[in-house]
Structures are given as C-alpha cells and as structure tokens.
Amino acid sequence: MKPQSKTRFKPMPERSENQHVILRVVAKLLIPLIAVYGLYVHFHGDYGPGGGFQAGVIFASSIILYALIFGLDEAKRVVPPSWIRIIMSLGVLVFGGTGVATWLLGGEYLNYTMFAPDSTHAAGQHWGIFAVEIGVLLTVTSVILAIFYAFGSRGGSRRGSHSPNPVDGDKS
C-alpha cells in the first residue's frame, strides 16, 4: 500500500510518491516557461536565431517533461495521440497551403511576394515565412511527441510511465 499524496496536486491512480514532490513543483514552474520560450524562439525566428523547427522541439520538450514527471498517461490526457496525428498533417498542409495560396495569387510556388506585391519592405516575404513557420512548428511539435509516445508506450504496456527510480518494484 502506497502512502497517499498530501500535496494539493491531483493524486494519480498509481504514481503518487511523495519523493517526487520537488520534481513536480519544479516541473510545474518550468513547463510554462519552456512553452513560452518555445513560442519566443518561434516568433523571434524572423529576427534572430530560431524558427519553427527549434521552437517545435522546445515546445514538445515541455510536454515531454510533463510526461516524464507526471506519467505518460497523464501526458496523453493533455495532448491525446489522436490530436497529434491531425496536427502533424495540419502542419504539412499549412506549409503546402501557403504555396498553394501563392499559386492562386498568380505567383510561383511559395513566392511570398504575392501576399503583398506592392509592399516596399517585402511584407509579403514576412507573412509568407510566418505562415510557413507555423506549419513547421505544428508538425515538428507533433512529430517529436509522436516519436516520444511511440517509444514510451512500446509493447502496448498499460503501466503508464517508467519512473526514474523503481519505486513500484514491490508490485509484481
């Protein structure tokens, strides 16, 4: 019998060891920061190092951290695998759709100038890259998560996650 958690966090069905309290508190502090930093890297990608790919990895790592601390099942409740599949394709479609939009506007594929042909400061390029990078962000985030989920839940195990220390070794 495991001790019930006295923290204000929602107790999880199997994993509620007190020794994880520090990890959880720190993670709860860090996860939003990591997510915001991911978005910063994304939106700042036009002016500095960064962009959709890096931002996608950082953003996904915040969810992976959540999965590591709170368990894979909890993470799958927050970001269900069925969404991931949709977001994955959506990202490709956003990227490709930007190109199709430039086709419809009469330019070459991905010729962003078409979005604002009269602009003197290449605003079209800005908008085009913005749209394309959102597609990259969506796809990279979801693919990283999909890979993590695939490895994390291999063998069809229903045990949720592995904890870093084998605390529930007595269960079997």
Place this chain on the structure above:
Amino acid sequence: MDLLSLFPEWVLVHGPAAIVVLPLMFGALVALSPSEKLSWATTWIVTGLSGLMSLGLLLQVISHGPIGYAMGGWKPPLGIAYSVDALNAPILLLISVVAFICTIYALPSVVAEVGPKKRSTFYAVFLLSFAGLMGMVATADAFNVFVFLEISSISTYALVAMGSSRDRRALPSSFNYLIMGSIGATFFVIGIGFLYMQTGTLNMMDMARVLQDIGPGDRVVQLAFAFIVIGLGLKLAMFPLHTWLPTAYAYAPSFFTAFLAATATKAALYLLMRFTFTVFDPSWDFISTALMVIIAGLGTIGMLAASLQAIFQSDIRRVLAFSSVAQVGYILLGIGMATTLGLTAGYLHILNHAVMKGALFLAVGAFWYRFGITKVSDMRGLGKTMPWTMAGFTIAGLSLIGVPGTVGFVSKLALVQAAAENGWWWAIGVIVVSSVLAIVYVGRMIEQAYFQPVPKINDRYIKRNEAPLMMLIPLWTLALASVAFGINSHWPMSLAQGAAQVLNDGPILLIRETMPAIPAIPSTGGH
C-alpha cells in the same frame, strides 16, 4: 503537337512543382482519411493527375525544350530550381504512370496484406514515397535531391515494414534497408557537401559551370564524385551494394514491391546519370575511368553474379529481386560505355525494365493473393489454376529473358549494338551469358507453372481461381505494354535518344542565358 494544346498553360508552367506538391499535400490529407476506400481513390486520382501533368511536361519538353521553374520566385543560382528536360521528363512519366497503374492493383492487394488500421496510413506513406521520387527526379538543386531522396527512402522503409502483417520477416528486411539506405544517403550528402565546399553553389547547372573552372585535378571534387557514386550505388543496388534489395523486395506488400522495383532504383539511376554526365564532365580522366571500371565493371559483374544467385533462390520474389540487380547491371553497363548508343540503350532499359519487372511483381502478388504462393516449387499447375495471371507473368518473363517481340529484346539488342560499336566484345559475351541465366531462372518458374500437374488437396485437383479483375487489369496493361513497345519501339527509343542527347551535350550546354553568372570561388584545397 495537338495533344499538347489540351493541357492548360498553368500545368506547363507550374507543372515541375505541381507534380511534387500534389502528392505531398494529399499524402498529409490521406493520413487523416477515415475510410480506406477514400484513401485509395484519392491516391489513384492524385497519381493519375501527376501522370497527366508529367505527360504534358514531356510533350512540352519534346516540342519546346527544357522547362525551368524557380521555387518561390528566387532566380536559379540562389533559389531552388526545378527543371524538366528530355532526361528526366520520361522518368517522371514512368514513375507516375507506374504508380497510377499499380494503385488500381492496390485496392484488393492492400486489404489482403496490410492490417485494417494501417491502410489509410499505408496510402498516405505511399503518396509521400511517390512525391519523394518525383521530387528527386524533377529538382535541379543538389541538396533538394538529398531531401527528396530521404523523403522517398524513409517512407519506403515504413512501407516495407508494413509487410509485417503478412510476414514478420518484413521488419528485419526493412531495418536492413534502413541501415543501408541511410549509409547511402549519408554518403550522397557528404559528396554534395564537398561539391558545395568547392563550388559554393547547389544548383546543378551552376555547379557544373563552376566545376568546369575548377577542373578535374581537384582532389575534393574527385572525392565528392566517389561519395556520390557510392551513395547512389547503394540506392540503385549496384552489385556489391545490393544486399538490402532482395529481402526488401521479397517482404514488402506486393503492390509496393511492384512500384519499388519499377521506379525506386530507376530514380537513383537517373541521378547517377545526371551527376556523372551533366554536373561532372565525363571527359575528365577520373570520371571516364570510373565509368569504365566501376560503373560498367560492377555492372557486368552484377549481371553475372546476381543472375546466378537468382537461379538458386527458392522464393519467387527473391528470384525476381536478384534479377532486378542483374538488370540494373545492364543499365550500368550502358551508362558505363558513355557513348550515345550505350546511353540510349541504358536509358531504354530503365524504361523497359520498369514495365516488365512491374508486371512480374504484380503477378507474384496475385499468386499470393489467391493461393498464398511465394515459392517457385509451389507454382505447380498455375498455368491451369490462374491462366490469365500466369500468361501475363509469362509475357513479362519472356521479356526479361529478351525474346524478340518484347521490350527486353529491344533494349538488349540496343545494348549489344552499343557494345559492338565500342569494341567491347566481352560485354556482348556477358550479355548473352546473363540472358542464358535469365532463361534458366525464368524458365524454372514457367516450367513449374505449365508442365507440372495441378496439385491435389484431399485427392481433388485445385480448382481454377483467377485473380480479381482489379489485379488483372494493371498486370495485363504492363504485360501488353511490354509487347507493344517491343514490337514498335519507336516512341521509347526516341525518348531514350533525347535523353542520351542531353547527357552527351554534357555540362556546358545546360547553362541557360537566364542565369546570371556568379564568379567562381577560388579553389582552396587539394592541390
């Protein structure tokens, strides 16, 4: 050029990008499709549309010359350029038409071979693989080639692994292919990296121009060529680098095996020709030596060794897979001659081999579909139990041997003529010996099917059980094509001659006046 006027102007201008973008985007859409029928229909329509666009591009190339396309409106040496000329337009048409024909076959075949939950994904990944192959061929940007090479390769690994619902051996063979394919792709990209280092450009035509300034003496350029040849050699199953191929072909879902056998190695062969003849200069010493010793040499060894191995295989699919390695040898021999006739013959064999090997693998898939047959010894009586399928198989098999009146004969004859013109009499001997070996391994299967009695189960002969029409139509389309182009080979021959012309013109003529000249960066290394 009446047919050309049927195509809208837009297709002829934006076609080079559209043939890649269309399957890529629909691949993403199909992944979300709730029904496998819908996925199949989308795949069929998309491959059909790509085929039509490729046909339009080919006609345009024949009547008006090469088509260039600047992605994103960035002009070529800086931006990513796509270009369709007489060398790659027929390959584009071949890939998309084979995909279109094979997709008809996929509907019954995939239901039988792939698990129900994976089928929509299967079509999605197939479209990605198709897009990757089209992109590899359509692009004129060396790094873009690598990107599409990876797209097509990675989706191919996944598709081969999906054969595991039928046979678990698909998993190790897919993994084996993954390791070999990744090594190949890495070698290729290292070669591209070296070329970029020396030329400062990734556009193939610009690269060719700068390479002319650098000249053949540069060590880094020589190294780049070696890496590219080995990288592509792995991808196209050049003889000692072919070990991934037999298992991958044998255990992939049969629809995909047919597509893979007909197109994947062909796209890599196209790239080999593109790089050797139009980026590098075949008149350079180290390249002409490599062409003769490595490409033609390994090609001939492959023709003999792989044909011999094919004879001793018990699995039909492995027989045909080893035969594919041997047939790649024929093509390499043609390329290695580096003469107009040799290149024409090699190129012609790319087109012809795709048609006949596609038909053979489709027939093998039908044998499995009806009777679960994968072994040569189980083919007993197939001539009676599946007469139409077996007839299609036989026609394509005869074509593989090179019986007059089939495409196999046309390209082998062209190859023999080229070898004779070159004075390579030993090559003619090898072609003849390899054809005799082909008689043995194809004849072994035909003998089982027609001259062995129909097997009995519980004292009753197995009843006739023909493959469904949706399998017979693509099989017979390809089988009849192999006869039609064997009897009247004018059209494929003219395509091959056009391609050989592009290769013969070499690197210089590819540079068009639209391209602003940028100065060559001084060569830094290797002197």
